[in-house]
Amino acid sequence: MLEPLILQEKNNQEEKLPNEKYQKLKKYIDDLPETEGTLIQVLHKAQEIFGYLPRDVQLYVARALGISGAKVYGVVSFYNYFNDKPRGEYLINVCTGTACFVKGCGHLLEAISEKLKISSGETTEDGKFTLNGVRCIGACGLAPVIVIDDQVYGRVKVEEIDKILSKY
Amino acid sequence: MVNSRRLHMLVCGGTGCQSQDSDKLVKALDLVLDKYGYKEEVEVVKTGCFGFCEKGPIIKVQPDDIFYVEVKPKDAKRIIEEHVIKGRRVEDLLYSEPAKHEKVEKQHDMNFYKKQMRIALRNCGLINPEDIEEYIAVDGYLALGTVLTTMTPVEVIELVKKSSLRGRGGGGFPTGYKWELTYRNKHDKKYIICNADEGDPGAFMDRSILEGDPHSVLEAMAIAGYAIGADKGFIYIRAEYPLAIHRLNVAIDQAREMGVLGKGLFDTDFNFDIELKYGAGAFVCGEETALINSVEGGRGEPNAKPPFPAESGLWNRPTCVNNVETFANIPPIILKGPEWFSSIGSEKSKGTKVFALAGKVNNVGLVEVPMGIKLRDIIYEIGGGIRGDHKLKAVQTGGPSGGCITAENLDIAIDYDSLTSIGSMMGSGGMIVMDEEDCMVNIAKFYLEFTEEESCGKCTPCRIGNKRLHEILTKITKGEGTEEDLERLVNLGQMIKESSLCGLGQTSPNPVLSTLNHFRDEYLEHIINKNCPAGVCKGLSNKS
Numbered sequence: 001m002l003e004p005l006i007l008q009e010k011n012n013q014e015e016k017l018p019n020e021k022y023q024k025l026k027k028y029i030d031d032l033p034e035t036e037g038t039l040i041q042v043l044h045k046a047q048e049i050f051g052y053l054p055r056d057v058q059l060y061v062a063r064a065l066g067i068s069g070a071k072v073y074g075v076v077s078f079y080n081y082f083n084d085k086p087r088g089e090y091l092i093n094v095c096t097g098t099a100c101f102v103k104g105c106g107h108l109l110e111a112i113s114e115k116l117k118i119s120s121g122e123t124t125e126d127g128k129f130t131l132n133g134v135r136c137i138g139a140c141g142l143a144p145v146i147v148i149d150d151q152v153y154g155r156v157k158v159e160e161i162d163k164i165l166s167k168y
Numbered sequence: 169m170v171n172s173r174r175l176h177m178l179v180c181g182g183t184g185c186q187s188q189d190s191d192k193l194v195k196a197l198d199l200v201l202d203k204y205g206y207k208e209e210v211e212v213v214k215t216g217c218f219g220f221c222e223k224g225p226i227i228k229v230q231p232d233d234i235f236y237v238e239v240k241p242k243d244a245k246r247i248i249e250e251h252v253i254k255g256r257r258v259e260d261l262l263y264s265e266p267a268k269h270e271k272v273e274k275q276h277d278m279n280f281y282k283k284q285m286r287i288a289l290r291n292c293g294l295i296n297p298e299d300i301e302e303y304i305a306v307d308g309y310l311a312l313g314t315v316l317t318t319m320t321p322v323e324v325i326e327l328v329k330k331s332s333l334r335g336r337g338g339g340g341f342p343t344g345y346k347w348e349l350t351y352r353n354k355h356d357k358k359y360i361i362c363n364a365d366e367g368d369p370g371a372f373m374d375r376s377i378l379e380g381d382p383h384s385v386l387e388a389m390a391i392a393g394y395a396i397g398a399d400k401g402f403i404y405i406r407a408e409y410p411l412a413i414h415r416l417n418v419a420i421d422q423a424r425e426m427g428v429l430g431k432g433l434f435d436t437d438f439n440f441d442i443e444l445k446y447g448a449g450a451f452v453c454g455e456e457t458a459l460i461n462s463v464e465g466g467r468g469e470p471n472a473k474p475p476f477p478a479e480s481g482l483w484n485r486p487t488c489v490n491n492v493e494t495f496a497n498i499p500p501i502i503l504k505g506p507e508w509f510s511s512i513g514s515e516k517s518k519g520t521k522v523f524a525l526a527g528k529v530n531n532v533g534l535v536e537v538p539m540g541i542k543l544r545d546i547i548y549e550i551g552g553g554i555r556g557d558h559k560l561k562a563v564q565t566g567g568p569s570g571g572c573i574t575a576e577n578l579d580i581a582i583d584y585d586s587l588t589s590i591g592s593m594m595g596s597g598g599m600i601v602m603d604e605e606d607c608m609v610n611i612a613k614f615y616l617e618f619t620e621e622e623s624c625g626k627c628t629p630c631r632i633g634n635k636r637l638h639e640i641l642t643k644i645t646k647g648e649g650t651e652e653d654l655e656r657l658v659n660l661g662q663m664i665k666e667s668s669l670c671g672l673g674q675t676s677p678n679p680v681l682s683t684l685n686h687f688r689d690e691y692l693e694h695i696i697n698k699n700c701p702a703g704v705c706k707g708l709s710n711k712s
Contacts, residue, residue: 037483039465044407044446071466078467078624080449081407097369098567098600099526101614135451135618137408138372140526141184141221141533152187 017056021049025057029064039065039075043082052086080135088123088130090168093147097136100144108144109133111158115165128168174209175252176230180293182217182379183372183411185224189241190214193225196244201252210252216380218293219534220280223263228293233274236261266530266552280531283549285512287520288336288373288496289536292380297415300422303383309428311502312387315394316434324395325351328498331506332518337363337454337491338569338595339671340517340584346488349478350396353486360393360401361482361489363459364412367451368567369618371598373522374492376534378405378412381496382419386429388498390440396488401442404459408449416444451568451622454596455670456481456489458624469626470670491596493522514540517583521594527601528555537582544578547601558603562686566595568615568622569675571682572608591682593675604712607704608687609694613641615679623672630673633664637680644691645705647698654691657684 028045032038042065046057053076062069076082094100094109109120112131116124123130139145142154146164153164179185179194197212218226223237229251236247239261250256262271263278272278286292295302303309315324329344350358362385366374378385389401405413420442423429431439445463452458453468460482462468481487497519501509510518517539523546526532530552537546543563547553554560562572571592573580580586584594602611616638625631640657643649661677668674684691693699694708703710 037463037465040448040462041446041465044448074467075465078450078469079447082448098564098598098614099370099532101369102527102600102602102606102611134408135367135449136369136372137183138366138375139184139187139221140370140372140524141224142187143526143532154187 017050017054022060024049025060026064029061035065039067039072040079043072043076047082053082053084054086055084058084086123086127089128090130090148092129092131093134093137094120094132095135095137095139095143095145095147096133097138097140097143099136099140103143105133105144107158108146108156108161111161112146112165115161129165173211175211175232177210177212177247178215178228178230178293179212180216180218180224180226181214181297182221182224182292182376184217184221185226186411188225190225192241193227193239193244196241197248200244200248204248204253206248206252210248213296214298215295216292216297217289217376217534219284219289219376219536220531221534222530222532226293228275233276235263235273235275235278237263279549279552280533280535283541283545284536285520285538286536287500287509287512288377288493288522289380289534290500291384292376295381297380297382298418300383300419300426303381304426307503308383308499309387311499312390312428313434315391315502316436316438321351321395321397324391324502327506328395328501331501331509332516333494333497333501333509334517334584335491336493336497336521336597338368338566338593340594343490343494346478346490347392347395349476350398350486350488353479355486357400357483357485358396358398359482359485359487360389360396360398361456361459361463361487362389362401362403362495363454363456363489363491364403364405364409365447365453365459366406366409366492366596367454367622368569368596368598370526370567370600371524371596373524373534373597375409375412377492377496377522378409379415382412382415383423384499385492385495386419386423386442388495389442390429390433391498391502392488392490392495393440394438396486398488399439399441401440402445402463402482403442404445404447404453404463406449407446413444413446420444450624451618452624452670452672455672458670459489460487467624469624470672472669493597512538514581514583514586516585521582521597523597523599525551525599525601527599528558528603528606529553529601530555539583540581542579543573543582546582546599547578551601554601554603558605561602561604561606562608562683564592564600564602564611564679565598566593566675566678567598568618569593569671569678570595570598571678572602572611572686574686591678591685593678605702605704607645607700607702608683608690609641609645609700610702610704612680612683613638613645616641616676619672619676623676627667627669627673629664629667630669630676633660633668634673634676636660637664637677641680644694645700645708647694647705647708649691649695651692651695653695654684654688657681 062072227236333343334340458468458470477487522536700708
C-alpha cells in the first residue's frame with residue numbers, strides 16, 4: 001500500500017491560524033445572499049484575510065460552501081493570483097509584459113534575484129521580500145516597471161535596484 | 169466642467185500618471201489655489217487617462233487648451249502663479265516635438281493628437297470619472313433614455329447592425345449579430361457580460377476606459393440588456409486593476425442612486441442591474457466560454473463551441489459577452505446614428521480602434537485612430553518615430569496571438585482583414601514597436617513562454633505543443649539549434665493552430681510562424697553561426 005507521505009508532510013507543516021481570522025471569513029460567507037458561483041470571490045476574501053491560502057483554509061472554504069476540497073484546490077492552483085504559500089512582508093512585482101520585456105525587465109528580475117538570493121515566486125529566508133514576475137500592469141509608458149506593494153517605480157535601471165531595495 | 173469657473177485644470181488620474189504622483193499634484197494645486205484665494209475661479213479636476221503616458225503626469229488647462237507635461241507636485245506653485253495669476257505660459261513644462269525641438273502649446277496642435285479620433289476614449293481626460301453629473305453633462309445616459317423611451321429592442325439591434333461595429337476584443341465578430349443571436353434565443357433569464365479581463369501583456373485600453381469613463385460602459389450594458397432581453401449584467405474584471413474596480417464601484421453606486429440602474433429605468437418597466445466579478449489572473453479567461461466558467465466560480469477552462477454563449481452561456485442561459493471598448497462605442501452610435509459611425513474607417517472595418525503603442529517608440533501611450541490608417545502614420549506621426557535614431561525592425565500587433573509586421577508593410581491600411589492577410593491580427597490592440605536591438609527569436613520565445621504558462625491544459629495540442637515550441641526556441645537561443653528545428657517549428661505550429669480547442673491555442677504559434685516567415689535569416693544566424701545579431705541571446709557572439 002502506498003504511504004500517504006505527502007499528506008503527512010503537509011500536516012506537519014500546518015501552522016496554527018488565528019481563530020478571529022476564520023470568524024471574519026465565516027461572517028463574510030454568512031452574509032452572502034447566495035453561495036452558488038461565489039468560490040472565486042470567497043477565495044479573494046480569504047486571501048485578503050489570511051495573506052495566503054493554506055490547505056486548512058482551502059478545506060474550510062470547501063466545507064463552508066458545501067463543495068469538495070478538490071474543487072477548491074483546482075481553482076486555487078488554476079489562477080496566478082492565488083498562492084498557497086505565505087508571502088514575505090513586502091511583495092516585489094517585476095512587470096514582465098511585452099513593453100517592459102523589450103525594455104529589459106529580464107535584467108531587473110535577474111539583478112533582484114541575485115541580490116536577494118531567491119528566484120521568481122520565492123520568499124527570502126528572513127521573510128522580508130517575495131519576488132514575482134507579473135504580466136502587464138498597464139503602465140507601459142513607464143517601462144520597465146517594478147511595483148513594491150503599492151509603490152510603482154518606473155523606468156528602472158539595474159543600477160538603481162540597490163537604492164530602491166534599501167528603502168525597505 | 170459643469171459650473172462656470174474661469175479655468176479648469178484637468179489632471180490625469182490614470183494608473184500611469186498616478187504612479188508618478190499625480191494625486192499629490194492635485195493636492196498641491198488645490199493648496200496653492202487656496203492660498204492665493206483663487207479657489208472660486210479655478211477648479212482642479214482629476215480626470216481619466218489622456219493617453220499620453222510617455223510624458224505624464226499631464227495637466228490640461230481649459231478653455232485655453234494648454235497642455236503641460238511631466239508636471240511634478242513642486243511645479244504646482246509656478247503654474248498657479250504664472251498661468252492662473254499672470255496669464256503666462258510656463259514654457260519649460262510645455263511639450264516639445266521630438267523632431268522639431270519646438271514647444272507646442274495646445275493639445276490639438278500636438279502631432280500625438282492631430283491624427284487621432286476619439287470615440288471610445290471621448291470622455292477620458294475630459295470628465296471626472298467619479299462624478300455621474302459630469303458624465304450626464306456630456307450627454308451621458310441620453311442614449312439609454314432614447315433607446316428605452318423611443319425604440320424597440322429589434323430597432324436597437326438593427327441600428328447596431330447597420331453601424332457595422334465589430335468586437336474590439338480581438339475576434340472582430342459583428343456586435344449587432346451577436347445581440348441578434350442572443351435576442352432570438354428565448355429564455356426567461358438572459359445575461360450581459362462585459363469582458364474586462366484584459367490579459368494581453370502590453371495592452372491597457374480597457375483599463376483606461378474603465379478608469380476614465382466607467383459610466384459609458386454601464387450605459388452601454390443597459391442598452392444591450394434592453395436589446396437582448398436581459399435584466400442582469402456582470403463585469404468580469406482583472407483583480408490586478410484596483411483603480412478601475414474602485415471607479416466602477418463608485419459609478420455603479422451613483423448610477424443606482426440616480427435611477428439609471430435598478431428598477432423601472434426612465435419610467436419604463438425595464439429593470440437592469442450590474443455586478444462586478446473579479447478575475448484571478450488567467451489569460452485564457454479572455455476567451456468567452458472560459459470567462460463564463462470563471463464567472464460561475466470555477467476553473468477558467470474553455471468549452472467547445474457550439475453551443476455558443478448566445479445559446480447557452482452563464483448558468484446555461486443565453487448570454488452576450490462584449491468587450492469594454494466595444495461597449496464604449498455604443499452610446500455615440502445611438503446618439504449620432506449608424507451612418508455617422510459607418511462613414512468612419514475602411515470598407516469592412518468601421519469606426520476607430522484604440523491601440524496601446526509601446527516599445528521603442530518616442531511617444532508611448534494610448535491612441536485612438538480611424539480604421540484604415542497607415543501603420544506609418546501611427547508610428548512616425550503619432551508615435552513620434554523610433555527612439556534614439558534607431559531603425560524600425562518590426563511591429564508586433566495582437567500580442568501573444570498576433571504576429572509581426574516589418575518595415576515593408578508600413579503603408580498597409582490597418583484594419584481587421586489587412587492585418588490577418590499579412591499574418592498578424594488586430595487582437596485587443598497592443599502594438600509593440602521593436603528596433604534592431606531586439607532579437608526576433610527571443611521575442612518569439614518570450615511569447616511562447618507566456619502561452620506555455622497560460623495554457624489551461626485542457627487540450628493536448630496547446631498544453632504539450634506550446635511547451636515543445638518553447639523548448640525548441642530555447643535551444644536555438646542557446647546556439648544549440650539545428651536547421652531541422654525550423655521545419656519542426658512550422659509543422660508543430662500548424663498542427664497546434666488546427667487542432668486546439670480555443671482561441672488561445674489556435675493563435676499561440678503565430679508569433680513563431682510570423683517571425684520565422686519574416687526573419688528566417690536571423691534564426692539561421694543563431695543556428696549556423698551561433699550569432700545573435702541583436703546581441704540579446706547570451707552565450708552567442710554578437711556581430712550584426
